[in-house]
Amino acid sequence: MRLEPIKNPSLARSFVPPLIALTATVVIASLLAMVAGANPFSVFGLILKGAFGSKFSILETLNRATPLIFTGLAAAVAFRAKFWNIGAEAQLYAGALMTVVLGTGMLAWPSFAILPVLALMAILAGAIMLLVPALLKTRFGVDEVVTTLLFNFIFLLFISMLLEGPLKDPMGMGWPKSARLIPEARLPRIVDGLRLHWGFALALLSAIGIWIIQTRSTLGYEMRAVGLNKQAAAFAGIPVNTVLVKTALLSGGLAALAGFSEVAGLKGSLTLDLSPGFGYTGIIVAMLALLHPLGVIVAALFVAGIFVGADSMSRAADVPTYLADIMLATALLLMVLAIMLTRFRVVRD
């Protein structure tokens, strides 16, 4: 078999493969639910109800989507320039670490002063975190996939060390947990009485900001050019390595905001289970969004909904929550295939 580009894809060509991919994902998940002895219809009903069925569950989904928008943007920005940042998990913790270091009493300022400083310092921490793999790539040609992955393990151990050492909360009853942020350093709720903090609004603003950068700025143009063809970009006079480093700083900063928002908006302190893999899930979010910054919002809501829904489904139907992860991995693989099939035709030899 051989792949042949399609010159003018029809409307059906653009929509049918992704629809088949989504249907196939649902079918596979249904079969797996049946293996677990559950009725697939009730499983999907429970997931939907758990994710969007009540005011409480919708807020829970929005809260879960917040860090995923940040990490999804981090992946989308980097992948667009073909810079494979798989280290959003470490950058998230770098942002969270900066937030608790400065926000637990070191800076005793009123909210309007401390919150922007915390956010900016978190961005800085995440950017520096990714600067190392970026420089290793541009200076030594070391593949960033492996280095960013390995830094995830290193940095989590570093956080563990700090939480058992200098950052350990003396009032924490022996748990490896940081002290709580001062009240001024907490992100307030958007509406009184509703459990949704300003981190969500910040995530939406970041998505719009990235969209503007990508479509309206020189950097956005350069990042796209580098992603499409490095040699051609270099030939056109684009400083490829500088663009890659800038992309890395942006990507690392975005992932770090997830950590800032989780600590300042939701948890109030740093623990080792702050992120259940938001950094990795962000990659799925970005791919499902076809790397479009505004699409990241939709994809993050979808992914968060599946996770929140699967949690409550698992309790009710006795199907392991890992069904959610399987669904997302399947959706990811089938969607990349489907997107390719919207642009290429398979020809038999």
Next chain:
Amino acid sequence: MEIIEILFTASFWAAAIRIASPLIFATLGELICERAGVLNLGIEGIMVAGAFAGWMAVYSGTGLWVGVGVAMLVGMAFGALHSTLTVPFGLSQHVVGLGVTLLATSSTYYAYRLALPEVTSPPKIEAFQPFEIPILSDIPVLGQALFAQTPFTYLAFVLVAVVAVVLYRTPLGLAVRAAGENPNAVAAQGLSVTAIRMGAVIVGSGFMAMGGAFLTMSAFDSFFFGMVNGRGWICIALVVFGSWKPGKALLGAVLFAAFDALQIRVQQTSFGAQIPYQIFLMMPYFLSILALVVMSRRAEVPAALMVPFNKGER
């Protein structure tokens, strides 16, 4: 001084060989994939799946070697998925690889929960036992380090030799290497680049799963979450460190494992007790990054690594 003494004990080198074994399997697997031109980032998940499949098979009553076979087959199935998407369809090897890792890991955890819903601590199996090779195991220090291991470890060393011979001394090996260096030349010979690459990824993934199975069937006797713990990613670094050559990759894995065994022992000395244990646990990952930095300058990367091949296209 304590540290120097450690280096001369048989138990230290025995531990190093034991720690190296799963890395040898998985590094060989990745090496085969990359030699044919395909980066397989599914390695981490495939090791998880292999660890569970082999252990579960033995737990359900099969023999140990049958369990190894089951693990290998499961790995090959994920390899088939990976290679179908990356070779004929030419999809991004980064994205597909990470997707396969996520899929393999989550479906393993799902299967574990379904198979053992009520357990709090996972059951143990009768794992591989050390087998002392007569005469050879009587050699001072070296004998106990090398020749008093489990048969699963011996298999790892045999496999290195087999892969080296096949890669460099057979037409099949030549075809695999050429598929990773110059696929157009392979196609010009009338061979199918697609078939060679898919075959390499499927076999390589089988080896990765065996590396995972070593953890549950020889190093330990039980399966728990997070037990692969980045070993797959370390193996990708080991392939680079070994310049895509089986012998050098073996050497790299043993050196790496020796360092790992050393840090465990230094932790227990009076000097090591003053240092947070996390520092020691970070060392293997730092070492991998360091190896990448040092080696990537002179690395002989297969020229067509990560370059999809579409017939009739230049």
